[in-house]
Amino acid sequence: MKRRPQTRSTRCLLPSFVAAAVSTTAVSNTAVSNTAVSNTAVIVVAAGSGSRLGESNPKGFVSVAGRSVLERALDEVLAVRPAVQVVIVVPEDRVDEARRMVDGSHVTVVAGGSTRQRSVASGLAALGADVATVLVHDAARALTPTALIEHVIAEVELTGHGIVPGLAVVNTVKRVDGAGAVMDEVDRSELREVQTPQGFPHAAFAAAHVAATGDFTDDAAVFVAAGHRVSVIQGDPLAFKITTPFDLRRAEQLVGSRASDIRIGVGVDVHAFDESQPLWLGGVEWPGEAGLAGHSDGDAVCHAICDAMLSAAGLGDLGSRFGTSDLRFADAAGAIFLTETLALVVEAGFRVVNVSVQVVANRPKIGTRRAEIERTLSALVQAPVTVGATTTDGLGFTGRGEGVSAIATCQLSSR
Numbered sequence: 001m002k003r004r005p006q007t008r009s010t011r012c013l014l015p016s017f018v019a020a021a022v023s024t025t026a027v028s029n030t031a032v033s034n035t036a037v038s039n040t041a042v043i044v045v046a047a048g049s050g051s052r053l054g055e056s057n058p059k060g061f062v063s064v065a066g067r068s069v070l071e072r073a074l075d076e077v078l079a080v081r082p083a084v085q086v087v088i089v090v091p092e093d094r095v096d097e098a099r100r101m102v103d104g105s106h107v108t109v110v111a112g113g114s115t116r117q118r119s120v121a122s123g124l125a126a127l128g129a130d131v132a133t134v135l136v137h138d139a140a141r142a143l144t145p146t147a148l149i150e151h152v153i154a155e156v157e158l159t160g161h162g163i164v165p166g167l168a169v170v171n172t173v174k175r176v177d178g179a180g181a182v183m184d185e186v187d188r189s190e191l192r193e194v195q196t197p198q199g200f201p202h203a204a205f206a207a208a209h210v211a212a213t214g215d216f217t218d219d220a221a222v223f224v225a226a227g228h229r230v231s232v233i234q235g236d237p238l239a240f241k242i243t244t245p246f247d248l249r250r251a252e253q254l255v256g257s258r259a260s261d262i263r264i265g266v267g268v269d270v271h272a273f274d275e276s277q278p279l280w281l282g283g284v285e286w287p288g289e290a291g292l293a294g295h296s297d298g299d300a301v302c303h304a305i306c307d308a309m310l311s312a313a314g315l316g317d318l319g320s321r322f323g324t325s326d327l328r329f330a331d332a333a334g335a336i337f338l339t340e341t342l343a344l345v346v347e348a349g350f351r352v353v354n355v356s357v358q359v360v361a362n363r364p365k366i367g368t369r370r371a372e373i374e375r376t377l378s379a380l381v382q383a384p385v386t387v388g389a390t391t392t393d394g395l396g397f398t399g400r401g402e403g404v405s406a407i408a409t410c411q412l413s414s415r
C-alpha cells in the first residue's frame with residue numbers, strides 16, 4: 001500500500017557562502033542589486049595571476065583546504081551584518097566560472113584588468129550611485145575575519161576618512177644599498193604594514209580613482225594622492241596576504257586547526273498505535289507489529305531525529321519544514337524525511353557528527369533489531385546513529401501501550 005522508502009534525486013548543493021547570502025532578489029550579474037543589502041559595497045579583487053604563488057590556476061581559484069581562495073574570502077564578506085553589496089573582480093576568462101560559483105546569490109561578477117588598480121576600477125564601475133561606503137578587499141587575504149571588515153565599515157561611517165587596517169612592524173627594519181650594505185636603521189615605531197579591506201566614502205574614492213595618474217600599490221595611496229585623509233586602525237594577523245607557497249601552507253594549516261562550529265539539537269516525537277497500519281519504526285518495517293497513526297508513516301524515531309537535526313542547524317522543525325499540507329509528504333516514509341532533512345542541513349553548511357535516539361515504548365522490542373536499525377539510520381544521515389530503548393514501568397501512555405515516543409539528540413559540525 002504505502003510506506004516504502006523512496007530515493008530522491010541528488011540536489012545540486014551551493015557553496016556554503018552562497019547559502020549564507022541573504023539576498024532574496026533576482027540575481028543580476030551586470031548591476032548590483034540593492035534591495036536586500038545595505039548601501040555599503042565590498043569590491044573583492046581576484047583578477048591577478050598569482051605569479052609568485054606559481055600555481056597553474058590564478059590565485060583566487062587555488063584551493064585552500066578544499067575551498068578556493070576567493071570562496072574563503074567571500075565566506076567572510078557575506079557574513080558581514082548588515083549584509084553588504086558585493087562585487088567580485090576576476091580574470092576575464094574566469095567570469096563564467098565565477099558566475100556559476102555565485103549563482104543564486106546577490107554577488108556581481110565583473111572582469112578585471114592588467115593591474116590591480118584597473119581591476120578596482122572595473123569593480124567601481126559596477127556600483128550604483130546609492131553606495132555610500134565602498135571597501136576594496138584582496139581575495140588573496142582569504143582568511144580576513146568578518147569582524148575586521150565590519151570594523152572598517154564602522155570607522156568609515158564614523159569618521160568619513162579612508163580607513164585601512166594595519167599592523168605594527170615587529171622586526172627591526174634597515175635601509176640597505178644596492179649591494180646589500182646597511183645604510184641606516186628605520187624607526188619602525190612609525191611604520192605600519194597595511195592590509196585590506198580598505199574603506200572609503202564612495203563618491204570621493206571614485207573621483208580619486210578617476211583622477212589618479214600613475215600606478216599606486218594600494219587604494220589608500222590613491223585616496224591620499226587626491227588630498228584625502230586616511231587613518232590606520234588595528235589590523236588582524238589573519239588578514240595576511242597569500243603570496244607565496246609558504247603563505248598557502250600557512251593558510252591551510254590555519255583552516256585545518258580552526259575549531260569547527262559544533263551544534264547540538266534535540267527532537268521528540270510521539271505517535272499512537274493504529275492496528276490497521278503496518279509498523280515502520282527506525283526506518284525498518286516490523287511485520288506482525290501494530291503500526292502507528294499519522295499524516296506520514298508515523299515513524300517516530302525518524303521524525304525525532306529530523307527535529308534534532310533541524311534544531312541543531314537552526315532550521316526550525318519538521319512541522320514548519322514539511323507541513324501536513326504538503327501533499328508530497330502524505331504517507332511518506334521516515335527515510336524520505338531524513339534524506340530531505342539531511343539535504344537542508346548540508347545546504348546550511350553543516351555535516352552530521354552523530355545522532356543518539358531513545359525509543360520509549362513497550363513494543364516493539366528494539367534490542368532484537370538494534371544493529372539493523374543503527375545501520376539503516378546511519379546510512380540515511382551519513383553519520384553514526386545509536387539507538388536505545390526503554391519502557392516506563394507501566395506509567396503514562398507508553399506504559400499503557402497506547403503509542404511510541406522517541407527522543408533524539410544530534411550533533412552537527414560546520415563543514
Ligand code: CTP
Binds near residue numbers: 050060140
Ligand atoms: N589583483 C587584481 N588584478 C590584477 C592584479 C591583482 O584583481 N591585475 C588582485 C589579486 O587577485 C589579489 C590582490 O589584487 O587578490 C592583491 O594582489 P597580489 O597579491 O599581488 O596578487 P597577484 O597579482 O595575483 O599575485 P602576483 O603579484 O604574485 O602575481
Ligand code: MG
Binds near residue numbers: 048
Ligand atoms: Mg600582484
